[in-house]
Amino acid sequence: MSLVTATIKRDLIIAARNPGEWLNPLMFFLMVLALFPLAVDPDPKFLSKIAAGVVWVAALLATLLSLDALFKADVEDGTLEQWLASGESLYAMALGKVFVHWCISGLPLTLVAPLLALMMNLPDDAYAALFFSLLLGTPILSLLGAVGAALTAGVRSGGLLLSLVILPLYIPILIFGASAVYHAGIGMEYAGQLGFLASFLCISMTLTPFAVAGALKLNLSR
Amino acid sequence: MFFDSFAEFIAMGKHGFYVWLCYGITALVIIANILAPIRQRKKLFEQQARLQRREKKNASEA
Amino acid sequence: MWEALKRLYHRMGSPKWFYEISARWLPWFAIPAALCLIVGTVWGLAFAPADYQQGNSFRIIYIHVPAAILAQGAYAMMAIAGGIFLIWRMKMAAWVAAAIAPIGASFCFLALITGAIWGKPTWGTWWVWDARLTSMLLLLFLYFGVMALQKAMETDDTSAKAGAILSLVGLVNIPIIKYSVEWWNTLHQPATLKLTEESTMAMEMLIPLLIMIVGFYLLFATLIFMRTRNEVLWHERKKSWVKKLIEAEK
């Protein structure tokens, strides 16, 4: 077993023993969703109109919340040093870490989102679009987020900096993800938006690991 | 000259406020952009000169 | 030709050479910049005719458009300089990138604020989620991200590298962001009046605009020179040529 697969396995075990790691984003997701009817308007018609956007914004923020810890522990306890010492490609390692991150943040969000969307009175036709847009979109959030997390891993109180660095990069995904759900809800075609998300996923899967690998090396020079 | 009088030039139809506000802010930003590196440079020179004086003093004492 | 370029490249890598040559070049940028800006402003404010639709508020174009063009160009330049630093380890490139960031951010801020002020007489509100303004706002966030990241890093080397990586990631993203924002905008507001109409612009209106664009570019170059010179002095402060320079100043 190579170090990459061993690391994936190890991180999944750690997540299983630290349920907070994947439960916190979910709780956050639920809480943000609950805020909108309370703060704006609980009228079902109004909720169903904003549901697509709100669910997507909440999912994005929940992912952001979980990103800060992505590389921090590995930098601080010397794990990163061992990755580099092993001679295995940091590119593969970055992909592995992102995969684990998606498994414990994006995947649960995708699975739970349709349930919570019920509370937001999402139109019936939009559930498939919600599920597929999140399925394609959340891995991109993890990939782009990993760049920011790697860049700020060595910075004390890097959480706010991470949001500043990452949020502008998230805009296209938010726009297309939310619009796919919205258009499905009013009975329009949404394959185009999903197509955009899919192609963006391919691009970011090939390119971001380079940036993550480069950024991780910066944390070694300390 | 497009305008007939100076007062008209200042008034810019009904849009004088917006136009002059824009040009004023722009002037401020440009001036700030020019002054910032000049001040930065001055500070750098003063700071390094002070360091050099201290080094010289330490060298003569030792 | 190729040889000459190569020689220039290697000399550009030498901070001392840059510091000396830039002192001689600086007036050749600064003076034309001032001339262009003054001529362009006077022409644009006093001599160009008013727009038949927007009236005199249209004169804001003479700063809004050049600032917007430069804000985007500056980001690309910063990212390319960062890339040169990452690939060829040329320190000068990192210093140029660090010098560009605050200048680009301030032009971006200018484009935003003039756009908002222009919006009031044109649309009736200070802020409209127009495609150009929105993508300008996101560009400003990108600048802030790069600057904050550079500041947060502990050593000169890591801050330069981190800034370079982030600005390259941002550069790849800018077209995607722009495209998505424009698409989103046409979807939600099909009939907005655009701030700037590219196609039909009278000659008397266009010429001062071109003069202003040239002026802004020259100003930008001047500011980069000034800031990069400071970066050179700071990073080379322990070298003997800088020490001599500082001694001579007193």
Place this chain on the structure above:
Amino acid sequence: MTRSAPVDESKWFTTHCDLSAHDVSCERDDRILFENLSFTVKKGDLIQLAGPNGAGKTTLLRLMAGLNQDFDGEVRWYDENIQSCFQDYARQRLYIGHLSAIKKVLTPLENLRWFVSSWPEVSEDALWQALEEVTLAGYEDIPCQQLSAGQQRRVALARLLVTPTPLWILDEPFTALDKAGVAWLEALLALHVNRGGSVLITSHHALSDIPALRQIELGVQK
């Protein structure tokens, strides 16, 4: 803590150590740490880097391990720059930094399993034996956060017993060990050198008992 059975030398290494530094110079924050340093690490060598704090011991160790490329000069493994044969080199040397890369929620066994994942030939049995030898028998299934600092250090050092690499690069390995632990590690270093291995080590601990010892003095230069 004594070695239970002598190791069969012929099985232990596939190759011997031949690591050399050529005119290595390093500068940090405008301060020269060392200049034009040349030395070789061959079969049976035990080299201790000595010098006061801040003399650049860890920096030298890391660049010999290939973790740091920001220096002048060259480090070679069998007459080839280590960066151009890094995969090969990484399999022949073991690097343990002063950060131990131990994950606190995992058990010693799980941590060790991750450490050796780059060496598929290491058997599960060997891991159990190694933990027994570092006196952690009975602690295999207890999360590392319940172990003391010294015990955690031993988990990291248990790698020395299982990974079949001729070259060990160790940064302050005696930290947090008790008297028995120190004696055990000293004996292990002596054994490793005797069976044809090589060690490059930084330590404030005097390693006088081992005859093969050579010291490289790094001073704080002006």
